[in-house]
Amino acid sequence: MTVAATRARAALPDVLSDWAADLRAGRGEAGGWEVEAGGWGYGVEPAWAASGAMALTGHPDAAPLGLTVPFVARLDAALAVIRALAAELGHPFPAPAGAPPHPPASGGQLLGERAAALGLTRGGVFSAGRAARLIRAADGWLAVNLARPDDVDLLPAWLESDDLEPTDADRADSARPPSERGQDGAPPSRARPWSALAAAVAGRPVTVLAERAELLGLPVALVVDPATAAADAQALARGQRFPFAPFLVDGRPPDAPTGGGARLKAGRQTGGRGGAGGDGGFTVVDLSSLWAGPLCAHLLGLAGGRIVKVEGAGRLDGARQGPAAFYDLLHAGHASVTVDLRRAEGRAALVRLIERADVVLEASRPRALDQLGIDPAAMISRNPRLTWVSITGYGRTGPWRQRPAFGDDAAAAAGAVAVDAAGGPVFLADAVADPVTGVLAAAAALASLATGGGRHVDVALREAVGSLLAGRPTLPDHDPGPPAPPGGGAPFAVAAPRLRASTGHAAPPGHDNSRLLDAQASGAHASGGRASGGRASGGHAC
Numbered sequence: 001m002t003v004a005a006t007r008a009r010a011a012l013p014d015v016l017s018d019w020a021a022d023l024r025a026g027r028g029e030a031g032g033w034e035v036e037a038g039g040w041g042y043g044v045e046p047a048w049a050a051s052g053a054m055a056l057t058g059h060p061d062a063a064p065l066g067l068t069v070p071f072v073a074r075l076d077a078a079l080a081v082i083r084a085l086a087a088e089l090g091h092p093f094p095a096p097a098g099a100p101p102h103p104p105a106s107g108g109q110l111l112g113e114r115a116a117a118l119g120l121t122r123g124g125v126f127s128a129g130r131a132a133r134l135i136r137a138a139d140g141w142l143a144v145n146l147a148r149p150d151d152v153d154l155l156p157a158w159l160e161s162d163d164l165e166p167t168d169a170d171r172a173d174s175a176r177p178p179s180e181r182g183q184d185g186a187p188p189s190r191a192r193p194w195s196a197l198a199a200a201v202a203g204r205p206v207t208v209l210a211e212r213a214e215l216l217g218l219p220v221a222l223v224v225d226p227a228t229a230a231a232d233a234q235a236l237a238r239g240q241r242f243p244f245a246p247f248l249v250d251g252r253p254p255d256a257p258t259g260g261g262a263r264l265k266a267g268r269q270t271g272g273r274g275g276a277g278g279d280g281g282f283t284v285v286d287l288s289s290l291w292a293g294p295l296c297a298h299l300l301g302l303a304g305g306r307i308v309k310v311e312g313a314g315r316l317d318g319a320r321q322g323p324a325a326f327y328d329l330l331h332a333g334h335a336s337v338t339v340d341l342r343r344a345e346g347r348a349a350l351v352r353l354i355e356r357a358d359v360v361l362e363a364s365r366p367r368a369l370d371q372l373g374i375d376p377a378a379m380i381s382r383n384p385r386l387t388w389v390s391i392t393g394y395g396r397t398g399p400w401r402q403r404p405a406f407g408d409d410a411a412a413a414a415g416a417v418a419v420d421a422a423g424g425p426v427f428l429a430d431a432v433a434d435p436v437t438g439v440l441a442a443a444a445a446l447a448s449l450a451t452g453g454g455r456h457v458d459v460a461l462r463e464a465v466g467s468l469l470a471g472r473p474t475l476p477d478h479d480p481g482p483p484a485p486p487g488g489g490a491p492f493a494v495a496a497p498r499l500r501a502s503t504g505h506a507a508p509p510g511h512d513n514s515r516l517l518d519a520q521a522s523g524a525h526a527s528g529g530r531a532s533g534g535r536a537s538g539g540h541a542c
Helices: 009-025 044-051 071-088 107-118 149-153 155-159 168-175 194-201 206-216 233-237 292-302 324-331 344-355 366-372 376-382 407-413 433-450 461-469 513-521
Strands: 002-005 033-036 132-137 140-145 220-223 282-286 305-312 335-339 359-362 387-392 417-419 425-427 455-460
Touching: 044 071, 044 107, 071 107, 071 433, 071 461, 107 324, 107 433, 132 194, 132 407, 132 425, 140 194, 140 206, 140 407, 149 155, 155 194, 155 206, 168 194, 206 220, 220 407, 282 292, 292 305, 292 324, 292 359, 292 387, 292 433, 305 344, 335 344, 335 513, 344 376, 344 513, 359 433, 376 387, 376 455, 387 433, 407 425, 407 433, 407 461, 433 455, 433 461, 455 461
Parallel strands: 282 305, 282 359, 305 335, 359 387, 387 455
Antiparallel strands: 002 033, 132 140, 140 220, 417 425
């Protein structure tokens, strides 16, 4: 992709706010930047087909489903913003040709990378990873995600029934290869009783089911159209409207008329201790796991960031159990630190890392940070250049702030589903809210860095993916059919998902404890890991 600047360089820090405003207007442009098609020289529906995401959308025994909104084009615009801001910070993305790391050729390419690593295929009402299912209730549809081992065990409490025995077909799910089961291929603690679950849900109202699931911590979402999602209690509490803003900055949408509060405006100076931008790069403390947060960290690394991945000593990133090729892609070149968050000294070590960071990236529900005694606002007050990026299912504020969510159910909650020939919903790609959120979070973090930091960026999976649905206030009422090129002719081929090559291997847990934690404890400055994807030759940080 090529990006042609159409505005003065001095106004660059406004690019993200303007792009967010363009999303609201349904244009999906890169905020004053002209995004040229480059090698993707055809319309939006073919771009969806070429991304690998279309191959993951639809029923297994039917043709894949297209989209009628410029979903990939809008994600490409976000990636263009990232490239522009990285260059402004003095760290242009690596060239797309040559040795790894290979930056994504387009935002659409990122949608299918996990599926390529796992060998996933489209599942229709089942997610590509087969951990979630769309189920019809009495007055609507629910997206039920049983990605974690404990989720299956909570089903009797959720439905107040012990009559939820799996069928033979359900039991076969547990025996399938890792590419066809669970979050990142992890087997459930017991077979998922999908058939009994569908029967139990059929006669019950969706709102009651969703509220009860929230009390139990089950990731269950109502499938609604995009305009309805943007008008519910959670959206209203967060100042959202249709289409969603992609994230909040200091509690407000970035295009809100706040007189400079939420807009990422020019005027702040980059740099300061640690040197955000310039040759010194910037340090990112990554507390996230699975996909959205690590993808954000990966993109920040490509933009010059030194990434320090922090995991709980007794609770490692669950994605380590998945395919090594995918984990390596997102983590190669990152430093790895483990801390025991159950102990005071472990929490103190984490605080010391945060105090020296330019960006903190976390994906915990607010309750988890509260239990650690960590307050993002207080940390920003102590470190005025800090950009704090929070990734949650529904946002850090509002009545749904404690609801859990994964990429598939969060997308359904935004109305980001496809519709089959019978008018029923099917999942869109593979956990589509995750890669979309990773891209948008990286754009927001870089924009904050480019304008001096000192901001809290609140990214909700639901709002991020919903922000790409501008122009489609209701669910589609039909399958748009195969994509056709401009001027007619034969449809474009539907590409399979594909995975970029990694630079090397991710560091084992705690590989850099002695270098970083011991140095911190003795008062030395923690320099972080190599840039994501290893701007060096590869391998983990050493």
